[in-house]
Amino acid sequence: xxxxxxxxxxLIKTRGQQVTLRCSSQSGHNTVSxxxxxxxxxxxxxxxxxxxxxxxxxxxxxxxSGLQFPNYSSELNVNALELDDSALYLCASSGNxxxxxxxxFGSGTRLTVV
Amino acid sequence: xxxGEEDPQALSIxxxxxxxxxxxxxxxxxxxxxxxxxxxxxxxxxxxIRSNEREKHSGRLRVTLDxxxxxxxxxxxxxxxxxxxSYFCATRSGGSNYKLTFGKGTLLTVNx
Numbered sequence: 001x002x003x004x005x006x007x008x009x010x011l012i013k014t015r016g017q018q019v020t021l022r023c024s025s026q027s028g029h030n031t032v033s034x035x036x037x038x039x040x041x042x043x044x045x046x047x048x049x050x051x052x053x054x055x056x057x058x059x060x061x062x063x064x065s066g067l068q069f070p071n072y073s074s075e076l077n078v079n080a081l082e083l084d085d086s087a088l089y090l091c092a093s094s095g096n097x098x099x100x101x102x103x104x105f106g107s108g109t110r111l112t113v114v
Numbered sequence: 115x116x117x118g119e120e121d122p123q124a125l126s127i128x129x130x131x132x133x134x135x136x137x138x139x140x141x142x143x144x145x146x147x148x149x150x151x152x153x154x155x156x157x158x159x160x161x162x163i164r165s166n167e168r169e170k171h172s173g174r175l176r177v178t179l180d181x182x183x184x185x186x187x188x189x190x191x192x193x194x195x196x197x198x199x200s201y202f203c204a205t206r207s208g209g210s211n212y213k214l215t216f217g218k219g220t221l222l223t224v225n226x
Contacts, residue, residue, distance in 0.1 A: 043216045102159030103147075103159060
């Protein structure tokens with residue numbers, strides 16, 4: 001059983017650029033969520049995908065968008081990067097939309113915007 | 115916005131001692147989960163307690179939940195240096211919104 005894999009592990013981008021982060025969910029999991037974790041803070045929910053559809057979104061602007069593919073892998077896209085977007089981006093997968101089950105998290109992508 | 119607030123923010127103990135971390139939250143929940151994070155990397159799920167449960171055990175971990183006080187505690191017994199990490203509580207509210215709402219975490223340092 002494979003865990004959650006995220007790529008890349010580190011990324012440096014310039015303000016105004018666009019970035020795509022990728023996540024492969026754990027085998028058998030059909031739900032993927034994305035979280036942003038600023039330094040010294042707890043993770044903040046960005047959005048969740050279940051069977052290729054968004055089924056929940058946190059307080060993030062529309063320039064944060066996502067996709068889930070038929071194999072349940074997912075992408076997080078961020079347009080017009082801002083300095084405050086610098087953070088650890090975590091992907092988490094679960095079965096059955098996470099209802100009464102814990103989530104399996106990936107190791108994250110460290111994004112630095114300069 | 116943060117739902118859970120962990121207390122204390124930082125805790126330093128000696129190996130072999132017990133560590134207790136507390137979490138308070140604001141709204142009604144479906145379940146509460148505890149996660150561990152080493153050195154700013156991925157989170158590891160430790161334990162989940164449902165809103166109709168009061169106590170749960172897993173190995174050296176003991177979690178309690180008091181929904182009337184909107185609080186939870188995580189007890190790690192016989193701590194080890196390898197337990198050094200940040201610990202987060204996360205709440206899942208009911209309904210169709212399946213997000214987890216995390217607190218800011220407790221940084222636990224276990225000294226050998």
